[in-house]
Amino acid sequence: MNLLQIILYENSGVLTTTQIAQCYGTYSDHLSKNFSENKYRNKVYKHYFKLEGNELLYFRKSEPQLQISNIARVLYLWTEKGAWHHAKSLNTDKAWRLTKC
Numbered sequence: 001m002n003l004l005q006i007i008l009y010e011n012s013g014v015l016t017t018t019q020i021a022q023c024y025g026t027y028s029d030h031l032s033k034n035f036s037e038n039k040y041r042n043k044v045y046k047h048y049f050k051l052e053g054n055e056l057l058y059f060r061k062s063e064p065q066l067q068i069s070n071i072a073r074v075l076y077l078w079t080e081k082g083a084w085h086h087a088k089s090l091n092t093d094k095a096w097r098l099t100k101c
Contacts, residue, residue, distance in 0.1 A: 007063060007077065009049060014077035016066060023083075024090055034089050035076070047082035051075040 004023055006013040021028045035042065042048055051059050052074050059075065060068045068075060078086070 005065070007066070009059070009077050010045075012049075012079050014049065014079055015083060016068075017076055017078065020078055020083050020086055024087060026090055030090070031086055034086060038085070038089065042082060042085060047079055047085055049077040049079075051077065 004015060004019050006015065008014075015023075017028045017031050021031050044050060056068075056072070056075050060066075060070075
């Protein structure tokens with residue numbers, strides 16, 4: 001299993017949506033849809049960080065290894081609690097078996 005590179009952001013270890021999708025054996029679009037349908041269960045700073053505008057531009061430059069698209073206008077970074085929220089609602093074998101990515 002590939003170990004994911006945890007990113008430090010605002011003193012929290014975070015992962016991108018793409019990283020979580022790869023870890024749990026699903027697609028980023030699936031996670032995004034899941035988040036949209038359950039947004040009320042997720043709290044900013046506790047489960048995720050939402051980067052836009054200059055904050056996103058700075059992050060993109062400071063983390064070039066992530067290869068964040070230049071056309072992305074919003075980027076969600078998921079905390080460990082946010083990643084667990086996704087795992088609980090996914091129906092993939094990997095999400096059910098993994099204790100950590």
